[in-house]
Amino acid sequence: EAQVTQNPRYLITVTGKKLTVTCSQNMNHEYMSWYRQDPGLGLRQIYYSMNVEVTDKGDVPEGYKVSRKEKRNFPLILESPSPNQTSLYFCASSTLGGGAREETQYFGPGTRLLVL
Amino acid sequence: GQSLEQPSEVTAVEGAIVQINCTYQTSGFYGLSWYQQHDGGAPTFLSYNALDGLEETGRFSSFLSRSDSYGYLLLQELQMKDSASYFCAVRDQEGFQKLVFGTGTRLLVSP
Numbered sequence: 001e002a003q004v005t006q007n008p009r010y011l012i013t014v015t016g017k018k019l020t021v022t023c024s025q026n027m028n029h030e031y032m033s034w035y036r037q038d039p040g041l042g043l044r045q046i047y048y049s050m051n052v053e054v055t056d057k058g059d060v061p062e063g064y065k066v067s068r069k070e071k072r073n074f075p076l077i078l079e080s081p082s083p084n085q086t087s088l089y090f091c092a093s094s095t096l097g098g099g100a101r102e103e104t105q106y107f108g109p110g111t112r113l114l115v116l
Numbered sequence: 117g118q119s120l121e122q123p124s125e126v127t128a129v130e131g132a133i134v135q136i137n138c139t140y141q142t143s144g145f146y147g148l149s150w151y152q153q154h155d156g157g158a159p160t161f162l163s164y165n166a167l168d169g170l171e172e173t174g175r176f177s178s179f180l181s182r183s184d185s186y187g188y189l190l191l192q193e194l195q196m197k198d199s200a201s202y203f204c205a206v207r208d209q210e211g212f213q214k215l216v217f218g219t220g221t222r223l224l225v226s227p
Contacts, residue, residue: 033215035217040219041219042203042217042218042219042220043159043203043205043217044217045215045216045217059216090158090159092159104161104164105149105151105159105161105215106161107158107159107160108158109157109158110157110158
């Protein structure tokens with residue numbers, strides 16, 4: 001089954017304690033991305049990756065790191081989490097579209113993070 | 117900068133037709149997508165318009181007018197299961213891979 005998986009699904013942590021949220025896709029997609037979703041703000045892109053070892057900042061990258069060492073995995077790292085990073089996080093993947101070709105992003109189930 | 121505007125909430129009854137509008141201001145434009153998200157769930161892709169006009173997929177249609185920086189999602193024969201949030205999203209042409217989402221429209225379908 002084609003899917004994007006994220007772990008953990010729920011996480012409560014304390015300020016300053018490093019954490020990693022994993023993301024994996026089995027569709028051989030080149031493009032992967034991380035979003036955070038907050039009430040009233042919709043989905044905001046944190047980082048994205050066009051392929052292995054190619055990553056770039058989205059609109060809200062501060063306080064986050066990513067890596068893309070393998071095509072299927074795109075972990076999100078919070079080196080020193082703060083309460084303002086409490087949010088719902090989604091990983092997504094897709095092929096690299098172009099021109100007028102339809103682009104579909106497949107989202108993981110989400111990770112709900114609470115930073116105390 | 118990029119901005120997308122949608123109504124925050126729309127209500128309708130089963131069997132009705134509803135239109136959710138999206139206006140955008142972006143430095144470049146690659147295409148307009150629509151996503152559906154049920155409470156507690158992940159966004160799922162509905163449709164994509166890169167060119168002007170109407171795209172139809174079953175009960176859902178999406179329209180784009182690039183000259184007006186405007187699009188809409190049309191939902192016909194509404195069902196209770198259509199109650200969800202709907203997001204429009206634009207991909208900036210220069211930052212091709214950067215997808216910018218609107219803040220979402222919550223659709224409430226009543227019996």
